[in-house]
Every structure is written in structure tokens, then in C-alpha cells.
Amino acid sequence: MFRLAGLATSVSCKRGLTFTTIAAAARSDKSSMRLFAHSSTATQTQAQTHPQAHHTQNDDNFQDKSAPLRADIKLLGRALGDTIRARDGQATLDRVEELRALSKAWRRNGTGESFDALVAAVHRLDATQMHSVARAFSHFLALANTAEQHHRERRRRSARIQEAAAHAPPPNPLSTPTGFGASAPAKALEGAQPGMLNSTTAAGVLRELTQGSAPGFDQPAPVVVDANAVFETLCDSTVELVFTAHPTQVHRRTTQRIFVSVAAALAQRDRTELPEEIAAAEDDLRRQVALLWTSDEVRREKPTPVDEAIAGLHVAEQVLWEAVPRYLRSLSLRMEQLLGRPLPHHLSLFKFGSWLGSDRDGNAFVTPDVTRDVILRGRWMAAELFYHDVDALYYELSVTSCNEALQRHIGKQTVAEPYREVLRVLREKLRLTRDLARQQLQSLGQSSILTHGGAYSPHPAETATQAGSLPASSSSRSDASPSLVTCSNDILEPLELCYSSLVDVGLANVAQGRLLDTLRRVRVFGSALFHWDIRQESTQHAKALDAITRYLRLPVSYGKMTEAERVAFLTAELESSRPLIPFAFTRDPAILAWLREQFPEDANMIVDVIDTFQMISEQHPEVLNAYVISMTRDPSDVLAVYLLQKAANVRVPCRVVPLFETVNDLDNCVGVMRRLLDNRAYRRIVNGFQEIMIGYSDSAKSAGRVAANWAIFKAQQGLVTLFEDANVRLRLFHGRYVSMGLV
Template sequence: MSLGGGRSPDEFRASEPLKDQVGLLGTLLGRAIRERGGQETLDRVEALRLACREAARSGDPGPRRRAAGRIAELDLEAIGWLLRAYTTFFRLVNQAEQREIVRVNRERSREGGLDRPRPGSIEEAVAGLADRGLDAGDVSALLDRLEVIPTFTAHPTEARRAPVLGKQRRIADLLTALQDPGRTPQEEDATQDRLFDQVALLLATREVRSERPTVRDEVEQGLYFLERSVWDAVPRIHEDVDRAFRRCFGEAPDLVAPFLRYRSWIGGDRDGNPNVTADVTRWTLATQRARAARLHARELERLRDELSLSASEVEVPAELTASIERDRRELGVPEAALSTHQDEPYRQKLTCMLVRLERVREAAERRARTDGQPEPAGARTDVAPAKSDADETPDGAWSAGELEADLDLIDRCLRRTGFEAVARTGRLRRARCLVRTFGLHLASLDIREHSGMHERAVASVLRSAGVTPDYASLPEATRLEILDRELRKPEPLRPDGSELAAEARRVLDTLGVVREAVRRDPRSIGAYVVSMTHELSDILEPMLLARVAGVWRLEADGVRCSLDFVPLYETIEDLRAAGDRLRSLLRHPLYRLQVEARGSMQEVMLGYSDSNKDGGYWMANWALRRAQEELGRTCRDEGVELRLFHGRGGTVGRGGGRSNRAILAMPPVVQNGRFRATEQGEVISFRYSLPEIAHRHLEQIVSAVLRGAAASEGAPRPADGDPARAELLEGMAERGMAAYRELLEAGGFWTWYLRATPIRHISRLPLASRPASRQAGEIEFEGLRAIPWNFAWSQTRYLVPGWFGTGRALGPLVEDPRTLEACRAMYREWPFFRAVVDDAQREMGRARLELSRMYAALAEAEGGGIHARIEAEFERARSALLRITGQRDLLDNEPVIQESIRLRNPYTDVLNLLQLELLRRWRAAGDTAESGAAREDDRSRLAGEILLSLNGIAAAMQSTG
């Protein structure tokens, strides 16, 4: 893994293909560094890596200290070169590892053959159900109620710029080409030349954005992955289902229900982000509709090429002819457009459909060009939507249902005339699957807003309408009386728009956009998520605002509303009370009518990030587990279907980890075939950057949801519902939270955190359109978001949120032989406990307290004992985990990850040493009295290199927050 000298076989014990590719990439990067930065730079890169490797191997910190001393002697330009070299190296290695995942998965599929399905595949899940005695009808019924809804969010926003992502994608493609066994020597040379070009360009591409991305930039980023990976992955998943049925039951259903659909928060999540305005949301919806029309048009063009059936050779059903004539009249399609396919009725029909799609696209693009432009201040005083609901011409008003009906017509006609095989397996099946999944909205857009914003908005509306002057000061019972009364009135409140507070205008404008969107396409909007839901009024308030905006109304036969209102429980207190609070909500007569209007299904979101920041690792995991159980029982008792929405992040401290394992570890009472989870920031880039990895990710999720739903109908798992084990976990959670809280409340902790970590620089890193803190000004614990909180711990190699408290939680139990054996039994038998233990040891395996100690030295005056406290807890945790798992060292159960960490550490250590030197210089520059333009320029350059170091360590650790 050396740079410029190929690989060192003694230090890299991965597969031969991966060793070869990493060695080649290292050689090419070394050549690029030498050509641009000189041999001295390359020698410096290698010398620092070898010093850090020696320190890691010997346990002697001396070589690392000497490396730090050499870095201290370098000027800023030399440090910048080192940062670029190491960051680029990790960009390349990450791509090579992704390609290796693809290669290994393909190899396993080939080895398994037809008789042994690949582990985690849909075929394995279906075969397992067949072995349990389920027939094709039983499995089809399970699939009919299956809902898998990945949800894209922008945060923590991908640290890489679009040009960096593009080059990495091209490098991945070239690495794939090099694995082609049929390539000629000339082709291999040419491919390596192109690969070097991309490596050299990547090295010279600016890593850090010059300014924060806009919400539109984030929307485009999400659309990139929807178009490039998700669009092709979804039909492949449906093909997997078809293939599994045929192999297990001999036949497959015609077209299963669209169980896999996508949603997005990007452009709709306004919680704490003032940049997500109503106009931006309207632009997002129009842009997604235009992209969907364009993608479907591409599919129909390919289908038109395929369906070249001639009327002189095959029967033409009357309904196809009638449909073409109707299209011709309605659309005014020029004769010339159809004459090209004079004797080809299927091509004529598809031409008419393409004309409709083109008009949909043009109408949506016109709306996108005119929407999203902020109106002049004071331009409106009403509370109605700014744009007309009828802003789209009939030509552009084609619905997804009409598109699907036309494809179904073609399917019927083909089957009726002897082309059933073409209809069943060709491009038509793919096109039908895509329309049923993505419609003309691509991904349903969720709206999220903070409960406090609703409270202020309702207070303003009620004051303006003369209902009550100070709603916010009223007790909960009085609030509920007012909300219930106003929701039941025949006419909605008509507040004077000129008197409304800015918060009220913001929320009502957003709901006006929702009203427009659902009238055009009911599937364009997903749910309305209320963050920080504490009370019943927190859900009734947005309902009242929706009533004012014309989105919600009560009629004689029930509620009319196209929105699901989703409570988000994210603090430990709220998670503990989640079951009772949902029961109160479902028993409220008006809200129960709302739930019935939405098919008697209630979605509830659980926040993994804030619960960890609030209560620490063990309490967050246990509180989330208990909340799931209570919510499942509540909905079962109230006769309501539950869909849990898991707000997971990428790191363990934010609920990250293996999705399929997390699904199978859920309580049986919520294993109902409905699964929704966020796909966030850099996690999107990893899971969806390559179509093959996207497919593998999705097949594992679908397989796990299917298996879990089937298992929940059988006998309960022995570990679930065991009161003795629940009591043990409750004690672990309480002790773990006590340790975590003691850390946060230790004298000088917050000042220590601010000085020992690069959190102030993280808040300035232009990663996202959303501010890093909920409040402007000085960074405070309560206002700091969970993402930068985790990011800072990751940069310093502590990774506290993913394990701290484990020693206190488990320590007393492993000292008693009886409870030690109970813990070992839980680890063997209980997927939930095993997941929590293994996630903790994975984070501890990635931690590097030898480096963390050097960050702590930056703040010893503020919190001299903080590092010692963390280190002591680490050793207690390590000892307890090893006794429970029976391992000799952390991650012995995951040798591939263990080896990857070992190999990455020397390179990552150098990046940490570079960052530490930059932070010292920043502090020194801030403490000096020297000022002036030249000094400010130096600080600006220094700040830029610090930001680059954040990106570099994020690439090395493969996570931001």
C-alpha cells in the first residue's frame, strides 16, 4: 500500500485482486505526486506513513512523535501537499474496496449456482419461506403488504464535491474494465493510461467547496443517485422476486405490487434550515416531475425500438387501434410523427405516449424556471398559495395512472395476440414496474418542521383571527379545547395575512405548496413529520394550519386529507413515553378520523441521533428498543397498522450499521413488513454510487423485511419478551447513561470539547445548506446538532457516541459468573443484544486513543482529566466486551474489518498529525497581537487547509457525522 512503489505483500493481506488494484492505484498516485509535487514531496509522504506504521506495530509512540516534529518544521504549502496526497489516496482506496465488494458478490453468486442462493438475497428469503411450508400464494400475500421505503436526506451532507464524485465514478469504471479477463495487452495499457489521467485530475481537484451548497444543489445531488443507480436497481429487485418465485414454485405472479418506493426530505426538510422555503419546495417538486418524465420517455423510446410488430404480420386488437385514434384527436399529433411507423401500431401508440410525456416535461420545466424565485418582501398579504393550482395546461396534466393504464393496454394486447413472453420478460415489464414505483413524482417529498414553529404559527393565526391573544402561554388542556373546536368548525379560520408573524407565513406558504402538489399528483407529497413531538397538541397544531391552508377538512362522512401527520420522538424522555403518547393521540376522536382517512395506518418516526446525544449509547439503544415494542403493542391494541420510520445516520452513534441485521433484530411486534429508514449524506454516496452496490443493499433490506414479516407470524423468539433479560438491559442502559452524563457534566468538559476537537472549524465547513447549530452565535451543547457532535468525535478518533458507557454498563455483570453467563447467552441468542455489542466493538476498533491523547493536549488546561476518564472507560469496555464475546481482541469476529482498520491506520494517523499541527498554528495565530491584511490572508489559507484535513480524515474514516 505504499505510494509510488506498488504494494507490500507482507502488510496487505486482502484478496489478490484488491491487493493488485490498491497497489496499482498507489503507484499511479505516486507518479502523479512526483510529477506535480516533486520527488521530495513523495519521499515525505512515504516517510511519514512508515513512521506511523512503525509506531502502530511496536507500540512505541516515539516514531509518531518524531513524525509530528517533522511536520512542525514544514511550511503551509508542504502540509497542503501532504493533505492532498493522503486524502486522494483514501478516495482511491475507497473506490477499490467498493469494486471489491462488487467482485466478491458476483463470485459468491457464481459459486452458489442455482441450488444455493446467495446469503441475504431475495431468493434465499423466498426459499426459506418455501421450506417452512409457505406456497406461492402465501408469499405473494406477504409481498402485497410489504413496504420498503428508503428516504433520502441531505444531512450529513456528502463531504465530496460533485467533480470529486464524478472522477471516483470514472475510476471505478476503469477498475472494472481492468478486471475483464478478455482484455488485450493493448487495451490494458490504454485503460491504465486513462486511469492515471483520472488519478492525476483527482489529485488536482479542489476538495473543499468554496461556499455552502444551496438546497437546489442538494436536490440535484439526490436526483443524481436516483437517476444513476436507483432507477435501474428497482426493476432488478422485481426481477429477483420473479426469478425466486420461478425457482421455488415453478411460476411467478404477473407483476407484484410496488413494494419498494423512495421518498426524499431534500427540498422539504425545513427543521432548522431557513433556506428551505416554500418556493424552493415548489421548485423541487417541479424538477422531480420533469426528471421523472424524461426518464420514462427514455424507457418508452427503448420499448418503441423493441415493439416493431407489423400490422401485416400480427393481429391488432381493436382497443389498441381505438386508443391510438383517441390520442391522435386529443393531442393533435401531426400525421408525420406517426407515418414513420405507418404499419406498426405499437410504435404509433408509444409515439403518442412520448408526445404526452414531452408535454409533461415541458410544463414541469416551465414551472421550475419560474418557481423558486423569492417574492419581494411585503408583496403578499393573503394566506393563499402564491401560484395558481391551475398553472399547468391540460397537455401537461397527464397522470401516472394514465401512463400506467396505457402500458397495461399494451401488455393486454401483446398477451392476447400470442406475445405473452415478450410482455412478461421484456422492456415492457420494466417500464410498467418503473411507472408503478416512481410515477411522475420520482420520490415522494416529505415535509418536516419543528413543533415549536407550529406553536408560534398557531399562536399568530389565533391572535390574528381574534380567538386568543396568547396561545403559547396556555396549558395543554386549554390548547386541546381550542384546537378541537377550530378543527370542527364548518369554515376554516381566515386570519389577516398582514398581521401574521413570519413563522405563520412560512408554515402556511409551505402548506399552500402541499395543496398545489397533491391536487396535481397525490403521490408527490409523502408525510408531514413533526420533529420534537412532546404533546398531543404538537400534532393537532399542524392539522389546524393544514385546515387554514385548505389541505385538511372535516366533512359529514369523515376527514379529507392527503397527508400523514408523523410524530418524531427523539429524546430519551419522549422515547420512554412514546407508547402512552401515541395511545392518547389515537384515542383523540378527531385525530382518529384523520388516521381512518389514511387507511387506518399510523407512521411514527424514531430519532436515533438526538437520543444518543441525549442519553448516550446504551440508553439510546434500549430506549429505542422499548419504544418500538410499546408503539407496536399500542397500535395492535387500537386496531391501527403501524409503520416505523427509523431516522438512522451513517455512524453507529447515529444508529448506523448494517440495515439487514438491524431489521432482523427489531421486536417481533413491529416486524409487519413495513420498513422505512433514512439514507443520509455520505451513506447515499456509498450505497448508491455503483448500481451493483445499490442492488445488493436493496436486496438485503427486502430480504430481511420479508423474512422478518414471515417470522413474526410464527413462534416468538426466545429472547424477546424475557423479563429477566429486559431487567438486565434496563440496568445496563441506566449505568451507561450515568457514565455518559458524568462525562458531559465533568468540570470544564464543554470548554475542553471546544478546544480539543475541531468543532468550530466543522461548523464552518461548507458541507450543507443547513447550519450546524440550531442557534446562531456561540456553539452550545443544547443547540449543537447531533451530526457535527458526532463528526468532531470521529475526527479526533475518540468515537465516544458509538461506545462510551459500555464499561460501566457491562462491568458489574461480567464480574458475577451468573450474570456473565446470562450476557454470553444473550449475545449468542438475541439479535438485538448482539448488534449493540458488535456495533460498540466496531467503533472501539476504529478508535485510536493514542492519537486522541494528542488532541486532548490542546485543551489540558480546560479539562485535564477528561481524556483519562475516556481512556479508563475504554479499557473497562474492552475488557467486558472480550469476556462476553470470548474473543482475544476487538473485532476478531469481523477479521476483514479488523484488517482494513489496521491497514488504514498509518495513513489516517498522518492526517491526524497534519490536522493537529494546523490546529496548533491556528491557536497560535489567534493568540498573537499581530494583525493586518497579510495576517488575515495567512489565517484564511490556514483555515482552508484545516477544512481540507476534515475532508481527508472523513475519507479515511468513511464518515462525517
């Protein structure tokens, strides 16, 4: 078998790419490479195309753990070959088959003659033929990757079935159901991977912690941890995954959906033994392969920051929305089995952050308007998804009895269906919130910011203001409407009342169904699906403060201050009660004219920085997660962001996260943070908690991976010691990137 970390989404007609693609296919498993069989799939027997049927005819072959995978790849290869023949003709398929045979011969023989024959065959292709051949091999590799991912899940599932059977008590013949309605026991796939459920899964980790793991080279004897300690530690943990935008590593959502459908059809084919259902699943596979071959692999327009954010929101909607509660339900079951207690219903363990549409470091197209837009889209999508969840709960919870707390919340003496009354009100709030967000998006859509990717506007707040923005929060805005959802608590509180009431009246099993899944979604996704980080480079803040101090005619402008003078100035301003600048600083035509005259090259950037903090002041604190400062090198870099938030009247400041990413910055980060910890204004603001981001890419590029990893290790070790001594909680944010294929 072969494994590819990523698949190219664009196909070039250059011979180099064509040869590379063919060579990659040649390195595949020999039997799996029979990808474009000339015989039609209609003539294949069930035993040849279905793993379970194949098992009945050839037990020895089925013992090979890869046999079902090879069957899947052959089926997909035949479907692709049939599609190529039908769409591009037999001649195209013959060329692909010729190159496949030559590449296999070179792989088998390793001789110069074999290689020369393959190169000569590639050189005989014209540009159009080369394009078709490259697409054929590229699509086959992508389909084979999908089949392999499905096979891993198939083997993991089989391992879980075997594990459950091994730990299950012996059946009681008096209580085991028989006859009509009795379910057959789940069957495990022979050849399930040993150790599949080890430390790579939650169940494996919990079992190793509480029951001991096998001794290793650095562990002479198993170590057993008390189950209560494991439970408390797990409940006190939170994992936050942050989505970032890397346009060079993304795939089209169109092709991603096709591969998801292929995996679903393979799974459906595994779950049934009925011939008509097997045939239907294989028909669906052939349809998806035909769609893949006839769809464009690349975007013809450069994605905008809004496009990237929409792609991330679709991942939340189409994948995470169902996966998160399902995983938490599975984890809770494992905790109950291995630790004696399930996951408490009020804990989620997960959060999702986002830099999509809010990472402006080096990206001039990410403006305050763009960030407003993507946050608004997140709120609209969250309201839409929660609306459907609450609507389903409304029709499910027809229960007539409730506790006193729920009755008091309703405020009526006689309500036949109290849960539906509460859910009806919440559903209406979600509908109004969703509709208002949609209206705002439609209004914003008339501007160039959405249609052309972000030409700079000197007045970024005006569009949202004219559209009638969603209120920031009922606690920070006096005009907040009680009929709208402004934060997750507006959804959480009525649902918690329903949950507690159901438990109190003896319906805990009902409360722990759909309602519990919705409660967990609220805690994970909040009111905007993601918690957005703002990121900007440190020198941009310094330029903005230099412009402000020059406009205020201070004796020494910020740009000419020493580091000690900057820290003294920032500390004094943070402790002062007067505002640093007028609230509408960048909306004054005279000030804008002065900025463009004094800073002809940086005026737009300065306005953008100041307006970004104005945008932050408009958002609910729940929506914005942190402000990350790239290239943090001095204490003033951190204090400057706190001062700019104060100047913009941000009532609940975003936590400021310094990012240390070069080797020099990693070496100096402990000293920078020590000086900050000695600053009285800083200690008051952070209130005993600091998050620090550790960068990986820049340090590796400048010093190499070994030196970079050593610098990262030393930095983390020094920071942990420093903050422990200062009695300040420290959280490390690791900037290691994995491509998700979003666009």
C-alpha cells in the same frame, strides 16, 4: 486491509490531520501500502497488474482471497505516485515516501524512537508541503476504499457463479452449443468468500426461509417456512428509503463521479483478457487519478437547500434509475427459482422519499419557494427520464397486432403500429410536461431564492403562479390540461395497456423486457422521482395558530389555552364546515402589517408556516408523502397540523407523522397516541392507518446509546400493542441516518 466509514472531503494544513492521515495509512495492509512506487506503470508486466494474468504465474498467491485487491491497490497507488511526480515534482513524492516508510517503521516496531522520528519529519514540513502530503495519503485511502468496494462486488459475483454452478443440472451433450456462437462458461474467482450469499442478500434470505438455515445459538434446529407464505408476505411488503440532508457528511459530486469511473475501469479490467482492452482500462484509471489529484476536494460555497436537493435528484438519475429495475428483475428471477413464482409485474416493493428542500426544522433557508422549486425539479427530471424511456419503447415496439382494449383506447379503425400510436401520444405529453417545467424553473431562477439560497419572501406563491404552474391534478383542478402528465397514472395507464396487449397476443417475453422496467420505474419513482415529506417543529405550528386566534379575537388565544382546551378547539374546528382563515390570509397587506406589529420576532416564521400549507395545497397528493412533526409531545401537536391543512384547503391531506425523539418523548408516546385514538376527529381523519417516526439521534445524545435503545424498544412494543388493540394499522418510520455522499 483497512476500512474507513467515511473520507474527509476537506484537507487541512494542521499537523494533526496530516499525522492522522498518515497513521491511518500505516494501519493498512503492508503490501498494499507500496502506494507510490517510483517505477512507471508502463514498465509493469501484465502479470503484475492484472489479477487473471497474475493467477497464471503464481497459483499459490492467487489462492489468497485478497490478492486481486492488492493488485488493484498497487496499480492505483502507482498511478497516484506518477501523477504526483508529474504535477508536483519528485521532491513531493520523496516526502510522501519518507513519511510512509517512517509510519511503517513505527507500525512495525512500536517504539518511541520510531514515533519521534515520524513526528519530527511531520514538523519539518511547511504548510504547502503538509497540504500536498495530506492530500496524497487522503486520496490513496479513498482510492483503496474504492478498490475494496469493487473487490467485495467481485467476490460476491464469484460466489453467485459458484452457487449457480453447484445448483445447475448436468449439461446435456446433445443440447450444449459448440463451435461458432457458443459462449464460454462464466469463471468464478478462486477464494470467493464463503457465505457471501447468506442472509445479507435476497437470494440468501429466500433460501434460508424456504430450505432452512444452519442452527445457531438461539435456534436449535432449522426453521422452514412455506414458500407460498414467503411469497405472499414479500408481495405485501414495501420498503421506503428517505433521503435527508446532512451537509457535514457529504462529498462533492465531482469526486464521487471520479470514484465511480475508477470502479467502472476496475470492473472493465476484470472482464477482459485482451491485452489492448486491459491497457485501455488502465489508461482510463490513470486519467481518473490525474483528474482526482487536480480537482478541488471541497466546495468553495456553502450548499443551499436547492443544491442538496439537486444532488439527491442526481443520485436518483445516475444510480437508482438503472439499479432499481435491475435489482427487481434479479429478485423476480430468484423468487421464481426458490418460491415457484416471479414478482408480479404490478409490484415494485420500493419507494423513495425525500426531506431534501422540504425539511424546515431548524433551517430557515428552507422556505415554501424552495420546496416548490425542488418538487418542480423532480417533476422536470422525471418527465425527462420517462421521455427517453418511452422514446426507446416507441422505436422498439413495432408490433402490428394488439388486443381489443388497446384498439379501443386508440379509437381508430386501422392503425398499422398500434403500440407506437399509444407511445407517440404519451411521449408528446411527457415532452410538453418537461418543457413547461423547464420554463418554470428558468422563471424561478431569476429570483434570489435560487441564486442566494432563500431570502424570505412574504408572497411565496406569486412567482410560481406568474410562471404558469404545472397543474396539481386532473381530479382536483378544473383547469388541468389533458396534454400534460400530472401524476404517475398518466404514464402508467397507457403502458399497462401495452403490457396487457402484448401478453394477450403471445408476446409476454417482449412485454417483460424494457416495457416492464419502465412500468416498475413509474411505480417506484412516480411523477417527481421522490415522494417529499414536509418536516417542521411542533412549537412553530402552535405559534402560527396563536397568531391566527389572536387575529380572530377569540376569547382565549391558542398560546394561552391548556392542552385540554387546545384539543377541544382543534376538534371543533376540524369538524366545522366553515374555514378558519381566509384563503389568502398571508397576502393581505393589512394582515401582514398586523403580524409584524404583534409578533416582531416571529412574523416571518408565522407567515412561512402558513404559506407552507398553501404550497401543500398546490401539489398533487402523489408528490407529497407525509408531514413529520418534530418534538411531538401532546395530541394537540398532531391535530394542529390537520387543522392547518384544512385551513389551507388541502383537499387530500398529507398524513401527519408524529416524531418522538427524546427519551422523555419516547416514554410518553404511548399515552399521547392513546389520547389521540380516543379523539373522534382524529379517528375519522386517519381512517385506520397511522405512521409514527422513532428518532435515534436526540435520544442517544441525551441519555446514551444503551438507555436510548431501551427506550426505543419499549416505545415500539407499547405502540404496536396499543394500535393492535385499537384495530388501526401502524407503520414505524425509523430515523436512522447513513451518509450517501450527495453533494
